[in-house]
Amino acid sequence: MKLATLKDGSRDGQLIVVSRDLRTAAIADGIAPTMQRALDDWPFYAPQLAETYDALNQGRARNTFAFEPKDCMAPLPRAYQWADGSAYVNHVELVRRARGAEMPPEFWSDPLMYQGGSDDFLGACDDIVCASEAFGIDFEAEVAVVTSDVPMAAAPEAALRAVRLLMLVNDVSLRNLIPAELAKGFGFFQSKPATAFSPVAVTPDELGEHWREGRVERPLVVHWNGKKVGQPDAGVDMVFHFGQLVAHAAKTRNLRAGSIVGSGTVSNKDEKRGYCCIAEKRCLETIANGAPQTEFMKYGDTVKIEMFDEAGKSIFGAIEQSVAPLERAR
Structure with a gap:
């Protein structure tokens, strides 16, 4: 459905x-x-x-x-909960390697997760509005699930049974604001503006055999300014499946129906698969050459995020957004 x-x-x-x-x-x-x-x-x-x-x-x-996707809001225009994980530990490892930081071993056994703003989501074709290009505007292509009620301390198997819908995500990040925020020790806030979701949310059965053990086993295709930059498989290198992510979110609290839990930026170890966020490309450049060369998004840039079935048909519809200045949005 x-x-x-x-x-x-x-x-x-x-x-x-x-x-x-x-x-x-x-x-x-x-x-x-x-x-x-x-x-x-x-x-x-x-x-x-x-x-x-x-x-x-x-x-x-x-x-x-x-x-018409442009006539749609996010499937859930606002939600009681938006928690985003980092299930693709390869992405985390690259970020830390580029900084010259050690990878804590617990990152492979205990998911990273932050609580995002859920009061103002974007439709798939709504602009990414930003007050300044200097903030370091970046897209992040992900997959997310929407749950029914999940009781506190639910086991991963029970949490997985609570998944009702799946969506694609553009979890926009303002990269140049992140370091100062994280240095305060309280996590993301201003560096995480409104998140966009695919025009359509689908029930797990729509994915058939490609929804397996809490993972979506299909490539996630990303275009930046009309050029394909990534097509990593969302089922490959996903260390924590959605049952584990939802259970992690519910460890000390109940999750209510309509809670959204994200996978984090999809990332494969195979670099030929490309990237789902600019930050990962910059990390690879830093590891290889000592410094990043790729710039972040500018006003007028576009991003397109989509997933296709084996017959080449779009499953969720496409997220297609442009970056716009705040003045244009007023």
Whole structure:
């Protein structure tokens, strides 16, 4: 099943069901008005949404319309929880090697995770608005899951069963603000602006055999200014699967329905697979040459993040964003 949220002038938008080929959609207001409402009582609403999805794919649904990603908000325009992990330890290792820092051995057994801002997400085609290019604007291509309620201290197996939806992520980072923030010892805040998500969220069954043991085993394709810069496989080198990440987030607290947990920047050890964030490219340059050569994003730059099935069809739709100055957004 594929779901999205249509822009309608409200904070939480209108829940819609989207066809498998991402061409048509149907309003779900007769079932659940918003994505959060559907997640709050998933066992009741999901079968009804699935009936609409089947009808849509068979050409039997009423009042359908052409699906346009630019007309969508994030699938969850705001959420009770947005926690982002760092499951691809290769990425962490490269960052530390570039700094000349040792890799703590516990990073391979205990996930890194930060709590992001969840009150203001971006739609897949919304601009990345930034007050200054000097902040070091970077994209980060990831995968995320949306959960039902997860009780405190849930085991990874139980946490994995709580996954309801999957999405793609652009977890924008302002790299030049990060060092000073981390030096204070309190973690990210200003260096992590609004996060963008794919236009469509999908149920795990849409991935078929490529959703396996809490991992999405498909390449994540990233274009920067129209040039392909990365296509690492999201299932390869993922040290912590989503069950482990969700369980980590729930170690000392309950997670409520609609919580989003991210994988962190997708990264493969095979450098031929390219990169999902500029920082990783800069780390590789520093390790090889002593200093980075690639600059961060500038106003007018574009980024496109997408995942395809074996037939070459888009699964989640594409995140397609441009970088814009704050003045243009006012």
